[in-house]
Amino acid sequence: MLNWTKYHILEKIKDDRILLWNTFLGKGITLVGNIAPICESEVSGVWSGEDSKAKQILQSNGFLIEKDQYDVEGKLISKMRSETVYDDSFMSITIIPTDTCNFNCIYCYQSDTIHNMSKETADSIIRMIARKKTLRKLHISWFGGEPLCNKEIVFYIMEGINRVCKERGIVLIADMTTNASLLDLPTFIRLYDLKVLNYQITIDGCKKTHDVQRPLKSGGSSYDMILKNLRDIRDNAKGRFFKIGIRTNFTDFVDNQFAAMKDTLEEEFSNDSRFYFFFQWVKNWGGNRISGIMDRLLSDDEAISHYGRWMDQMAQTSVRTGDITLIRPCSGLCVGCRKNSFIVDTDGSICKCTTGMYDKDYRDRVVIGKIEKNGLYKIDKWKEIDWLSMDADQNECEKCAQYPICLGMPCPYYKIKHKRVICNKKTDYVCKIILAMEKQGHIQEIRI
């Protein structure tokens, strides 16, 4: 007898159509036809039906597994967690080249400081990487402030890292979180050649709402600058191997202008798989500025109730919505949970969280070491262990369909600050993303 894997999600779309997602394998299928036996079997947890085409499809896609596999699949994921957290062949470094920014976003948790990374610190980062003899894969993330406010250091470090990686045969890939106002075409092309291939940029709705939520520090509009740069990249960048994720930070204000935003995104980025859309609702991420808009924030429960509607409406467009990278196995594991994942602040301090490092009450827990000029770095093991340990109930996590995605280690900063583990499952975001992918035809459809 075959069992249903614990790590699947089933969404009934119509009477003759179901969507199945395997969270362990990170892939899904849509089945069309007589789905009743499948739904009944899924509820019972075992396949007791005949040897049908449906059974073969479910088995070959990892939804039905042998009983002895079912008994150990949770342990397999726990093993994957240990290997991922302590993997010495992988390193992920988030670099803060500057903490200054040319924007004045109304919800930003960062303070108005100006610290730029020096060439000396940049050299120490390159040396740190060169010294790591076990390294086979390197992931660099650029963050700020606005990283492109210190563009020359970004280029300098990426050139140095590319050199080291070529010499040593290390696989390198990089991403950047940027407001995109300074991401003009020449900058983008240069970054592409240096393997900065994935971008997260933010457009908060239409021009009217965006310019209120994300004005320039000088007070002017930033919307047109961003759109001009994105159009230039869309029309003139030759390379195909980049992705630009357009994030929208929702407030009730943006929600009211949703239609205008949708129209613009559709007009600009339809049928272009290099661009995709996702969103977050604005929360109290800390800092002082948020106090000015507390009455405009959606509660988590309110936002979750809107989430499906937003995703559903965007999925009706041809703008790619719900990128698979957000729900791949391990994708929910915070980089702070990995032994060889660091955030390097402008002064070479080694931190574990880009939000927590600006929390003055908790910065001491977030900063766990410092890089020396020669590239050596010391980690405070007593602090580090708070970030690497799994404090959720492993037995409970092993029963959860989303365990392969978060590996039972959601937001370690929240755990340290509030002394309890927060579970992301309640947001049900995985379902919303796969439904959007299904609607846009990105999931294989099979007739049974």
Place this chain on the structure above:
Amino acid sequence: MVKETFLEDFILTMNECGFDVAEESLDDELQYDSLQFVSTMVSIEEKYGITIPDDYMLGEGLDTARDFINMVYLLKETEDEKQ
């Protein structure tokens, strides 16, 4: 001679991208994940001055180093013809 230089160069590029490739292993099946694939494709674009089109985005048909070499030859030929 030109082909030999190209081959040496290409093997070096693959080595720089983390592949343990040599002349005698050009037909061996390569193991790579999406991260290494994308990183390699961008290195190839830069090294040979070509733009790799969408047809190759998913890596279908790119199982061995020789498959990658054939792709570069084909794309270079196409670009030369355009010029």
